[in-house]
Amino acid sequence: MTLLDAPKFDEAREKRRKVYFSSTVACLLVLFVVWWFVAGRPVDWPWNWNNYLFGRSTVNKFLTSVEKNDLQTAYGIWIHDKNWQQHPTQSGAYPFSRFQQDWSSTSPDNEYGVIQSHQIALAGRYGNGILVAILMNGRKSKALNLEYDPKTSTLDFAPPGVELYLGP
Numbered sequence: 291m292t293l294l295d296a297p298k299f300d301e302a303r304e305k306r307r308k309v310y311f312s313s314t315v316a317c318l319l320v321l322f323v324v325w326w327f328v329a330g331r332p333v334d335w336p337w338n339w340n341n342y343l344f345g346r347s348t349v350n351k352f353l354t355s356v357e358k359n360d361l362q363t364a365y366g367i368w369i370h371d372k373n374w375q376q377h378p379t380q381s382g383a384y385p386f387s388r389f390q391q392d393w394s395s396t397s398p399d400n401e402y403g404v405i406q407s408h409q410i411a412l413a414g415r416y417g418n419g420i421l422v423a424i425l426m427n428g429r430k431s432k433a434l435n436l437e438y439d440p441k442t443s444t445l446d447f448a449p450p451g452v453e454l455y456l457g458p
Contacts, residue, residue, distance in 0.1 A: 330413055342413050345420035345438035352445060353408040353424065356393050365389050370443040402426040402434070412454045423454040431456075
């Protein structure tokens with residue numbers, strides 16, 4: 291065989307290669323779209339979609355615990371420390387006693403009353419965090435806005451005057 295002798299063209303092999311390539315591209319595209327839907331259809335760069343996914347999931351777990359009136363678990367989710375009862379003095383600026391006043395079903399500070407249901411209406415970026423708007427107890431207005439910090443995985447109230455616009 292000399293340098294100028296070309297190998298025989300294999301049509302079946304070329305067709306198989308094209309099918310593999312096109313099916314791989316189609317599969318990656320489907321996975322990309324599914325990831326976008328699971329993350330909540332954020333209007334953001336794809337490398338931020340996991341922040342939306344984890345933020346919505348954390349808020350959902352937190353509010354499910356509040357609905358069950360399991361405030362110890364809810365507080366652990368809020369400060370991202372399951373074992374917070376082992377070291378209650380490290381809870382920072384938002385101690386458990388204040389948390390109970392804000393989130394208890396009998397609390398006078400809770401303007402939503404007993405929290406029985408919730409629906410995550412919208413999530414959007416705010417600074418380095420994710421702002422999540424939640425409609426409580428079937429309300430259609432006056433959403434509760436919580437901020438999820440992706441670096442520390444903690445929750446916090448939205449800053450005063452900052453809320454997501456849900457429309458008319």
